[in-house]
Amino acid sequence: MSLVVEIRHRLGTFSVEAAFSSDRGVTALFGRSGSGKTSLINIIAGLLRPGSGRIVFNGDVLVDSDNRIFVPPHRRRFGYVFQEARLFPHLSVRRNLTYGRWFKGKAGDGPSFDRIVDLLGVETLLGRVPANLSGGEKQRIAIGRALLSNPRLLLMDEPLAALDEERKAEILPYLERLRDETKIPIVYVSHSVSEVARLANKVIVLEHGRISASGDAATILSLPSSAVSRREVGTVIDGIVEATDAEHQITLIRAGNAEIRVPHLDAGIGKTVRLQIAARDVMLATSKPEGLSALNILPATIIEIGGAAQGMVDIRLDCGGVTIVSRVTTLSRDMLKLHVGKPVHAIIKSVALDL
Amino acid sequence: MDWLVLSDAEWTAIRLSLRVSLVAMLASLPFAIAVAMILARGRFWGKSILNGIVHLPLVMPPVVTGFLLLILFGKRGPIGAFLAEYTGVVFSFRWTGAALACAVMAFPLMVRSIRLSIEAVDRRLEQAAATLGAGPVWVFLTVTLPLVLPGIIAGMILAFAKAMGEFGATITFVSNIPGETQTLSSAIYTFTQVPGGDAGAFRLTLISIVISMAALMVSEVLAHMAAKRVDAA
Structure with a gap:
């Protein structure tokens, strides 16, 4: 699958000019509010007609301003999950979910109703009407409704932004399952570092309607940019759940040779999980500390020391094959005489890794 | 109690x-929905002229409306003669003419009520339907129309009540022929014109009140x- 977008669009004094392509997995359109993310995703969906440009999906030309081609949204077969759920108030939850089935025609079977209901855990909601659902439940139904229309591509415009932290935590696992268990590529608009860190394979950073950077999630999130503030810089690590301690609700995750303990993670053994470790949550010690509450003390080697900014430096470490970044003050750097190649211990509080 | x-x-x-x-209400409904949709959503030159024409019967004296109908839909009128020849529908001095007069008089009320509720529909729901594969006609039938239903019902009842009370345009256009064009209002009027007709006028007035009240309820x-059904989600 491939989506190629190359468009220019003017909205008053603001303009969006973007060219990118995406393939498998989750592509995040990442940027602050007002960076043009929503305009861009609406253009991909066909809800907004770009001033000029081309959009091609799997060789199927959807927009080509030179040849006056514009495929309307209902013929694109792109699912769209909006920031607000936009459920149909006059239909029951079940009929909301099956709405798209009326129109998908004979184009493939698509996922079965039972499978989606199971994936999203909405079995008990089917007989209700949207007015009686919580925000998180509505958004799950909206995701299911989009999936059941058997889309070729799923567009999501900040699907969690309207929800509180608890609801976000409730839905994120479903989005991960969606990414891992369906083959549908996803374009995911967000301004949240933690969502992008958890979900995205590829990240496209938008700034004032232009693409300012793009690359894999780990690279984009390890550097400060318009979308990633200095405070949020960190590393993204893919690990595998190795063991769980039910008594203390601690999960052991292995990434390379490093073992990382995180609290309260609802995932089965053998499952892949993504951790985002903010640089400011990583401490350094030149000798192995004792009597410390932090559960993660990882032997590491310094591979790079970044330039100083505002009295702080970012230090890249190799922890058993995994790169993590630690932010320390220049004072600490000089006191500990840190230099490239020096063996150190990286200390991460488990509590800081609460997903 | 005789x-x-x-x-x-x-x-x-x-x-x-x-x-x-009833005929006036049902026959004008599809036209009212179409016109309301055009006025609520359309962007074209002459929209305010269309809006004016639709609302004219509301502000013109009913006699003028009746007279215009007589000229246009009468036996020799351009539209009346055409319809009589090709469809066999005759309006002048028939109950169908009374229905036409009532429909025209009630039309602005019906359009207004439907238009307001179309304008209140959240268009983002229609966008959502489009992304799920529904073309414009299906979006209208499965999302817009059900959401507009309360407005349509209100418009229909309003039109029905207006038609029940319509007098001036009807009597001008199709006169006051017992059994053919003499509606409740015309009959009450006739009773008031003859000596000793008060009792009859009163009986019909009571009926009229009962029907209006029932329609409202x-x-x-x-x-x-x-x-x-359409409570905000």
Whole structure:
């Protein structure tokens, strides 16, 4: 699958000019509010007609301003999950979910109703009407409704932004399952570092309607940019759940040779999980500390020391094959005489890794 | 209580009024929905002129509307002659003419009510339907129309009530022929023109009040049911 977008669009004094392509997995359109993310995703969906440009999906030309081609949204077969759920108030939850089935025609079977209901855990909601659902439940139904229309591509415009932290935590696992268990590529608009860190394979950073950077999630999130503030810089690590301690609700995750303990993670053994470790949550010690509450003390080697900014430096470490970044003050750097190649211990509080 | 017993002629007037009003309401409904949709959503030159024409019967004296209908839809009128020749539908001095007059008089009320509720529809829901594969016609039938239903019901009841009370345009266009064009209002008027007709006028007035009240209550119930279905999500 491939989506190629190359468009220019003017909205008053603001303009969006973007060219990118995406393939498998989750592509995040990442940027602050007002960076043009929503305009861009609406253009991909066909809800907004770009001033000029081309959009091609799997060789199927959807927009080509030179040849006056514009495929309307209902013929694109792109699912769209909006920031607000936009459920149909006059239909029951079940009929909301099956709405798209009326129109998908004979184009493939698509996922079965039972499978989606199971994936999203909405079995008990089917007989209700949207007015009686919580925000998180509505958004799950909206995701299911989009999936059941058997889309070729799923567009999501900040699907969690309207929800509180608890609801976000409730839905994120479903989005991960969606990414891992369906083959549908996803374009995911967000301004949240933690969502992008958890979900995205590829990240496209938008700034004032232009693409300012793009690359894999780990690279984009390890550097400060318009979308990633200095405070949020960190590393993204893919690990595998190795063991769980039910008594203390601690999960052991292995990434390379490093073992990382995180609290309260609802995932089965053998499952892949993504951790985002903010640089400011990583401490350094030149000798192995004792009597410390932090559960993660990882032997590491310094591979790079970044330039100083505002009295702080970012230090890249190799922890058993995994790169993590630690932010320390220049004072600490000089006191500990840190230099490239020096063996150190990286200390991460488990509590800081609460997903 | 003998004075409360209705004569055959009075029954005829009541039945005729109900038939005229129902036909006027149902026949104008599709046109009202179409015009309301155009006025609510359309962006074209001459929209305010269309809006003006639709609302004219509301502000013109009913006699003027009746007279215009007589000129246009009368036996020799351009539209009346055309319809009589090709479809066999004759309006002048028939109950169909009374229904036409009532429909025209009630049209602005119906359009207004439907238009307001179309304008209240959240268009983002229509966008969502489009992304799920629904083309414009299906979006209209499965999302817009159900959401507009309370407005349509209100408009229909309003139009029905207006048609029941319509007098000036009807009597000008199709006169006051017992059994053919003499509606409730015309019959009451006739009673007031003859000596000793007060009792008859009073009987029909009571009936008129009962019918109007019933229409209002039915509309309340229907609107309540419809509103429950489309309660904001």
